[in-house]
Amino acid sequence: VQKVVKIARLGRTSFRTVKNNRDYLKNKQTSNWMYLSRLAAEKEYQFMTVLHNNGFSVPTPYDHSRHCILMEWIDGTLMKHYRDTSTYKKLYSDLMSFIVKLANHGLIHCDFNEFNIIIKNEGSPNFIVIDFPQCVSIEHPDAKAYFDRDVQGIRDFFEKKFKYTPQHDPTMFDTEGYGEGYKYAYPNFKRDVVRCASLDVEVMASGYAKKKTGSKEDKDLEKADDDEEEEEEEEEEYDDEDAFEEEESDSENEKIIAALSLGDKPLKMDKLGNYILDE
Numbered sequence: 165v166q167k168v169v170k171i172a173r174l175g176r177t178s179f180r181t182v183k184n185n186r187d188y189l190k191n192k193q194t195s196n197w198m199y200l201s202r203l204a205a206e207k208e209y210q211f212m213t214v215l216h217n218n219g220f221s222v223p224t225p226y227d228h229s230r231h232c233i234l235m236e237w238i239d240g241t242l243m244k245h246y247r248d249t250s251t252y253k254k255l256y257s258d259l260m261s262f263i264v265k266l267a268n269h270g271l272i273h274c275d276f277n278e279f280n281i282i283i284k285n286e287g288s289p290n291f292i293v294i295d296f297p298q299c300v301s302i303e304h305p306d307a308k309a310y311f312d313r314d315v316q317g318i319r320d321f322f323e324k325k326f327k328y329t330p331q332h333d334p335t336m337f338d339t340e341g342y343g344e345g346y347k348y349a350y351p352n353f354k355r356d357v358v359r360c361a362s363l364d365v366e367v368m369a370s371g372y373a374k375k376k377t378g379s380k381e382d383k384d385l386e387k388a389d390d391d392e393e394e395e396e397e398e399e400e401e402y403d404d405e406d407a408f409e410e411e412e413s414d415s416e417n418e419k420i421i422a423a424l425s426l427g428d429k430p431l432k433m434d435k436l437g438n439y440i441l442d443e
């Protein structure tokens with residue numbers, strides 16, 4: 165197996181992850197970008213691990229350390245370059261089904277598009293989904309909007325690439341897929357999502373419900389919370405030891421961190437992909 169290392173640099177991730185990144189910062193006070201990138205890598209590794217363990221087509225995650233993730237290298241082409249006119253309707257249906265299955269397990273990808281889907285050169289299933297740091301729970305207050313955006317991204321791509329704009333077809337009974345030949349052209353959050361697992365709780369995805377009912381999930385959650393506390397001590401050590409001090413003004417950073425964690429001030433990105441206050 166060939167492997168790749170993904171190096172997280174939070175300042176370079178998509179701007180729309182800003183809001184979701186808030187939950188990484190809960191109870192954690194630091195203005196260290198390296199630390200934030202490390203949290204992003206840890207979170208992504210957790211998402212990939214639970215998804216892989218639950219049979220989702222994602223790269224096999226092997227390990228993570230600091231702000232890096234080691235994972236399986238996928239031999240394929242980004243969906244952006246996909247041109248197979250004979251199989252695209254099945255791919256469309258499978259991608260929509262992936263979104264629904266993911267949501268049934270409690271999660272929404274939030275960046276599900278042609279840049280984060282790899283079409284494999286061989287093997288089945290023929291696509292692999294990547295890039296998870298911005299995943300949220302289906303309990304997130306904006307879950308429906310994120311879900312709809314992921315669905316719409318796929319619709320837009322297939323319209324643009326293949327002029328494929330399927331419509332709902334009430335004469336069809338098959339609801340096991342989407343698009344031509346099926347009842348529904350695309351998934352609907354309310355109609356189609358039926359929770360069957362709580363991966364969002366397992367990984368404490370942004371927006372996961374924190375109900376204390378003594379269920380297995382809650383126990384797992386408590387354990388995860390404890391683990392997190394232990395890790396925090398570890399992280400302090402790591403911070404001191406490596407002295408990743410910011411060269412930029414600390415107070416500016418504090419403001420950006422506050423904006424990330426509280427959402428109290430608008431942020432934008434500069435040309436280098438770093439967060440700056442939009443003042």
Ligand SMILES: Nc1ncnc2c1ncn2[C@@H]1O[C@H](COP(=O)(O)OP(=O)(O)OP(=O)(O)O)[C@@H](O)[C@H]1O
Pocket residue numbers: 168170176177178223235236237238239242279280282294295296
């Ligand atoms: N496991 C993998 N196997 C093969 N290629 C990969 C793998 N993971 C990522 N890539 C390639 O690297 C690119 C970036 O990876 P990813 O989408 O995970 O990061 P990102 O945070 O979106 O980075 P960027 O913002 O720079 O695109 C992908 O578009 C894909 O081309």
Ligand SMILES: [Mg+2]
Pocket residue numbers: 279280295
């Ligand atoms: Mg990406």
